Amino acid sequence: MSSFPKRIFLSGVAVLTLGMSAAGARAEIIGGVEFPQGALSFADAVVSYQPGLEGNAPTAPHQGAANALGVPDYNGVNSCASQDACSFVSLGVGGRIVLRFVDNLLTGSDSDADDLWIFEVGPDVEGTIVDISVNGIDWLSVGAIGGSTRGIDIDAFGYGSSSAFAYIRLTDVANNGGTTGATVGADIDAVGAISTRAAPPPVPEPATWAMMIAGFGLIGGVLRHGRPLPA
Template identity: 50%
Template sequence: MGPPNDGEAAYSLGQGGFITYRFTDNSLTGSDSDQADLHIFEVGPLVEDTFVWISDDNENFLSVGSVTGSTSSIDIDPFLADAGIDPFTQFSYVRLQDDPNENTSNVTYAGADIDAVGAISSAAPVPDNGTVPLPGTAPLLAMGMLGLIAARARCSSPRRGASLS
């Protein structure tokens, strides 16, 4: 998504729709204070409510309340404390959902229009250790194939001193 750009590339959630963002340059953390930790940039002619969740694994999400349109901030620390989560836990995912109870379906772009999401309290990005990148697997596969070919060639070639007739 990138930095805020006055709605030039905003994503319209649609009536009750949602989107999940992944931080790749950093990760969201709490600040262990009452300062805002997460910034949501909502644009468009209507000010629409948006529910906000965070996750460290893109499977288990923690609700951190809602924002009421425009550019809004959230202090995630009270939500972390209530859930017994360390305030410096690193979160890579933010899920935003348009409030389905707000009836904006009669407008061109129904739902909240998200321009950007920013981690104010942040840390280094969480590495994605779930997959082996292709450049790492291709040489391993090639080496394995060469090894099999060499072993087969050794087994099928005639032995020294053996007669071929």
């Protein structure tokens, strides 16, 4: 098969898979909280991670930013031998992590119920500033959590069900909690959108449209002449 049809096929499969996953999501109680979209509710990608922006950073085993993705899996172990063995990421003093929802978007609920749930773990109570964004560039504050697992009602900040956000930024409150240690700063296990909807499928760029048209033309020509597709 030529590269054109192959790329078109793979793009189509990706969009179809995304749609099927969202449609098949079911409500689940996760970490004691009901998430209407189940495991799909949780952050999917790390955009950036900047540990210890205003002071000490955590030790290397506690800097696994990807440990903040997916469903919460904190196992009570606070001192990790490696990033792979850790179930959370530590931010360090004033440190920051930006996460993205890929297959879903955070929304408000048009009520006073919590819309966003942050699983901050570990033995210390450490505050975390929370910001949300549509595009990962322009940020809107939705307050802070005072340590440990907490929910936030983004409707209280003026964002209802018609608002949708793909990015979450968490920043350790530098003057809150300890300032030294292997897991210094807020320790993030997971971030989930309680109020959420499926993300729209990606819109192909102009160059991709051109490739698709050329690919369909190639397939049509081959079918008309009864020739096998080129390998």
